[in-house]
Amino acid sequence: MASGSNIDALGQFTLHRSLGALGASVNFTNANTMMLVAGALILGTLYVGMRPKAMVPGRLQALAELSYEGVLGMCTDTIGHEGRKFFPFIFTLFGFVLLGNLLGVFPLFFTYTSHIAVTLALALFVVLLTTYVGLRMHGLHFFSYFVPQGVPKALLPLLVPIEVLSYISRLISLSVRLFANMMAGHVMLEVFGSFVVMLGGAGLLGLFPAGLSFAVNVALIGFEVLVAVLQAYVFAVLTCIYLHDAVHLH
Amino acid sequence: MDVSAAKDLGAGLAVIALAGVGVGIGNIFAALVNSVARNPASRDKVFGLAILGFALTEAVALYALVIAFIILFVG
Numbered sequence: 001m002a003s004g005s006n007i008d009a010l011g012q013f014t015l016h017r018s019l020g021a022l023g024a025s026v027n028f029t030n031a032n033t034m035m036l037v038a039g040a041l042i043l044g045t046l047y048v049g050m051r052p053k054a055m056v057p058g059r060l061q062a063l064a065e066l067s068y069e070g071v072l073g074m075c076t077d078t079i080g081h082e083g084r085k086f087f088p089f090i091f092t093l094f095g096f097v098l099l100g101n102l103l104g105v106f107p108l109f110f111t112y113t114s115h116i117a118v119t120l121a122l123a124l125f126v127v128l129l130t131t132y133v134g135l136r137m138h139g140l141h142f143f144s145y146f147v148p149q150g151v152p153k154a155l156l157p158l159l160v161p162i163e164v165l166s167y168i169s170r171l172i173s174l175s176v177r178l179f180a181n182m183m184a185g186h187v188m189l190e191v192f193g194s195f196v197v198m199l200g201g202a203g204l205l206g207l208f209p210a211g212l213s214f215a216v217n218v219a220l221i222g223f224e225v226l227v228a229v230l231q232a233y234v235f236a237v238l239t240c241i242y243l244h245d246a247v248h249l250h
Numbered sequence: 251m252d253v254s255a256a257k258d259l260g261a262g263l264a265v266i267a268l269a270g271v272g273v274g275i276g277n278i279f280a281a282l283v284n285s286v287a288r289n290p291a292s293r294d295k296v297f298g299l300a301i302l303g304f305a306l307t308e309a310v311a312l313y314a315l316v317i318a319f320i321i322l323f324v325g
Binding site: 010173176177180181183184187230231233234237 | 301302305306308309312313315316319323
């Protein structure tokens with residue numbers, strides 16, 4: 001550790017191979033295992049929840065219906081009428097990110113969204129998709145998106161590169177936001193957890209600050225749940241906004 | 251000044267950005283309280299916007315934090 005402390009804050013993000021020899025042959029890591037768990041949980045919840053098809057929904061059915069209606073409302077509110085077409089994509093994305101964030105709060109579970117490789121792949125897919133949708137719906141007219149309306153012609157050489165740059169930097173902001181949120185939260189938990197151990201072992205005088213750090217850690221876990229849901233929501237909403245831009249050009 | 255001291259200083263400098271984020275988040279929620287006080291019926295609509303703005307602003311803080319972590323722990 002470079003700073004001389006013995007808090008191994010980043011050790012929790014190490015990838016391990018899982019599933020034995022089969023996993024080793026295809027480089028199947030604990031992150032991939034968690035992705036499978038998340039996918040199975042989403043599909044299981046929706047399948048088991050919707051099986052009763054009751055008029056008055058039970059808890060699981062209410063969960064399934066609420067998530068469906070919530071994401072559908074987000075799509076149609078943000079993108080407009082065309083939003084229904086993108087609903088399956090947004091719902092999948094939202095569910096995948098949400099479960100990845102939430103599962104990481106539990107002990108011994110791995111947060112796959114705390115790896116920039118995962119979030120960058122998701123963001124790359126979103127940005128490529130929005131560009132494809134824009135080109136598909138508007139053809140070459142799509143590039144007028146980079147030319148702001150009602151601006152003096154003399155300013156265009158300055159503004160068009162800025163617009164292009166901001167379009168490309170969506171990729172970075174979308175991926176780094178999610179990855180940084182998850183990583184920073186878990187590092188914070190790790191640091192305060194280490195405080196508990198280090199201060200608790202330091203003798204009688206350390207017991208009070210150790211208890212304090214423990215209380216902070218409990219509060220932080222609650223905060224982590226909030227951040228997990230919030231960041232999944234933000235990821236989905238921003239995807240919707242980008243799709244709105246692609247569909248409507250401004 | 252040896253390298254580890256410079257790293258600690260650099261990490262400290264990197265999180266100065268949090269001052270701006272504090273101002274920003276304060277602004278967002280001040281505006282939220284203002285608008286809900288003026289028009290309580292708009293609460294549901296405005297709250298989502300505020301949370302979105304909060305998350306976007308908070309992300310800036312986390313960029314700074316990531317830079318601090320990179321300075322401290324990587325390389």
